Amino acid sequence: MPERQHLVIPATEGAAFVVRRGEIVKVIDVEGHQIGDFICFNLHQPREKLSTGETVNFNSLAGSGSIHLTVEGKFYSNLQNPMFEIVEDMADGVHDLQFAPCSSALYAITAGDPTHRNCRDNLTQAVAPYGLGYPDIPDPVNLFQNTRPKADGTIDYQPAATRAGEYIALKALMDCLVAISACPFDQEIGGKRPNHRTCTAIRSEFLAG
Numbered sequence: 001m002p003e004r005q006h007l008v009i010p011a012t013e014g015a016a017f018v019v020r021r022g023e024i025v026k027v028i029d030v031e032g033h034q035i036g037d038f039i040c041f042n043l044h045q046p047r048e049k050l051s052t053g054e055t056v057n058f059n060s061l062a063g064s065g066s067i068h069l070t071v072e073g074k075f076y077s078n079l080q081n082p083m084f085e086i087v088e089d090m091a092d093g094v095h096d097l098q099f100a101p102c103s104s105a106l107y108a109i110t111a112g113d114p115t116h117r118n119c120r121d122n123l124t125q126a127v128a129p130y131g132l133g134y135p136d137i138p139d140p141v142n143l144f145q146n147t148r149p150k151a152d153g154t155i156d157y158q159p160a161a162t163r164a165g166e167y168i169a170l171k172a173l174m175d176c177l178v179a180i181s182a183c184p185f186d187q188e189i190g191g192k193r194p195n196h197r198t199c200t201a202i203r204s205e206f207l208a209g
Contacts, residue, residue: 005206009036011199012184014122016130018043019172022209024087026169027180029144029162031200035183037101037119037140040075040083041132043175050138051078052097058082068093074173075141083176088169094161095168096145101137102185111187122181130177142183143168145194157189159196171209180204 008030009015014037019025027036042048054076060067063074070093074082101119108114124134146158182202185195 007204007206009180009182009202009204011182011201012117012122014119014126014179014181015204016126016177016179017204017206019176019178019206021172021175024169024171024207024209025178026088026167026205026207027143028165028167028203028205029160029200030164030203031196032162032164032166033144033160033196034162034200034202035096035145035160035185035195036143036202037123037181037183038143039123039138039140039179041127041130041136041177042077042081042083043177046130046132046136046177048077048079048081049136050083050141051076052139052141054078054080055141056097066093067097069095069097069141075170078138082173084170084172086168087171088167090166091144091161091168094144094146096142096147098147098149098155099142099145100139101181102183117184119181119183119185122184123179126179126181127177132177140181143180145183147194157192157194159193169207 075084103120104114107116144160
């Protein structure tokens with residue numbers, strides 16, 4: 001397990017760590033405009049894990065009314081339990097709940113390169129020491145990813161919302177295993193880049209609640 005004060009996740013790589021109930025993890029965009037794919041599991045029963053669908057349900061229908069997550073919004077599990085609460089958010093709710101993690105299969109189709117580093121493999125490798133594997137990876141909350149549906153159903157791809165040093169702070173509502181991938185997506189879509197051309201690191205800091 002990483003040293004508890006902080007952990008730097010290098011560009012295009014992933015890492016996993018334990019966050020205990022009541023602790024706060026700050027996920028920091030080190031250089032700016034970098035997406036971080038965030039997943040979590042109930043530490044004691046990992047079949048319970050993050051659900052972006054339930055997160056949308058509870059935040060939009062029983063919360064703020066918006067799928068744009070805000071302070072006091074929560075990440076929910078597939079068993080409808082709150083896992084994390086947002087206590088600070090310098091991205092002002094700009095996070096994505098639509099996209100699965102990028103994968104070798106996706107890069108094979110979009111870039112002709114199945115060997116491209118990808119979030120699904122990063123997350124799988126990160127949680128492997130905890131007895132979890134590829135099929136266990138849930139769809140992530142894509143922190144700082146600025147992708148929004150337009151009226152015609154197409155997606156508006158904008159650069160990740162955060163500048164250097166900006167962050168989201170999340171309070172654990174149960175003991176969790178967390179994994180984050182510093183997203184390796186380096187492609188241009190419609191003349192725009194969801195990540196900067198050069199992918200960069202994500203830093204996590206751990207604070208007492």
